[in-house]
Amino acid sequence: MGLTSWFTDPDIGQHLLREEGEVVVDEVRHHWAAYVRASLELAGAGALLVGMLFSDPDIAWLPFVLGAALGLHGTWLAMREHMDRFVITNMRVFRVHGVFSRQQATMPLSRILDITVSKPFLGRVLGYGHFCFESAAQEQGLRDIKFVGRPNERDHSIQRVVQRAGLRGPRVVN
Numbered sequence: 001m002g003l004t005s006w007f008t009d010p011d012i013g014q015h016l017l018r019e020e021g022e023v024v025v026d027e028v029r030h031h032w033a034a035y036v037r038a039s040l041e042l043a044g045a046g047a048l049l050v051g052m053l054f055s056d057p058d059i060a061w062l063p064f065v066l067g068a069a070l071g072l073h074g075t076w077l078a079m080r081e082h083m084d085r086f087v088i089t090n091m092r093v094f095r096v097h098g099v100f101s102r103q104q105a106t107m108p109l110s111r112i113l114d115i116t117v118s119k120p121f122l123g124r125v126l127g128y129g130h131f132c133f134e135s136a137a138q139e140q141g142l143r144d145i146k147f148v149g150r151p152n153e154r155d156h157s158i159q160r161v162v163q164r165a166g167l168r169g170p171r172v173v174n
Contacts, residue, residue: 012087015096015104026157028086031128034147035081041074086131086145088157090165093133095142105142109162111135117151131155 016022048067052060076099084097094106114134123129129151132144148154 012085012096015087015094016089017091020091022089022091024087024089025161026088026154028088028145028148028154030081030084030147031126031149033122033126033128035078038074038077038081041070041077045071045074081147086148088154088161090161093142093158095145107133107135107142109165112158112162115155115158117155119151123151 012024012027016024045067048063048070052063052067055063079099080097083099083102084095086095087093092106092108093112094104096102096104112133112135116132116134117129118132119129128147128149130144130146131148131151131154133142
């Protein structure tokens with residue numbers, strides 16, 4: 001694994017329990033709407049850097065510094081969204097996120113009591129929603145998952161995996 005892929009890919013495979021037969025059912029990346037703010041900041045940074053070329057040489061440093069700062073912040077926002085992954089496996093759900101330091105939160109399928117899917121108006125129009133997981137634990141690292149594309153399909157995937165595992169109702173055999 002090269003330095004670039006180490007920095008830009010959360011490498012979900014290293015978190016799987018392959019010897020126990022765990023397989024990925026779905027790896028959820030953020031919907032493109034989560035990148036809007038980062039894109040706007042990067043566009044603003046580009047405009048400031050271009051504006052620097054047409055400004056008075058005595059103050060050209062100001063749009064340069066502002067553009068560079070805005071560009072770095074926009075890049076940080078984009079990387080933060082890109083590195084945030086929600087994974088559904090045949091045994092559990094987990095989330096891996098973080099750019100420089102990585103955090104992982106895991107919840108076995110048996111502990112999922114309820115999933116609330118929230119679709120704000122803009123999310124209904126653009127095709128995203130937010131998940132809220134309820135479990136027996138009061139505080140948990142895997143509670144809110146924002147900007148999930150195709151939320152109904154993802155919810156059905158989780159319900160299907162829970163059902164196939166025999167955790168709710170009669171076990172479904174294919």
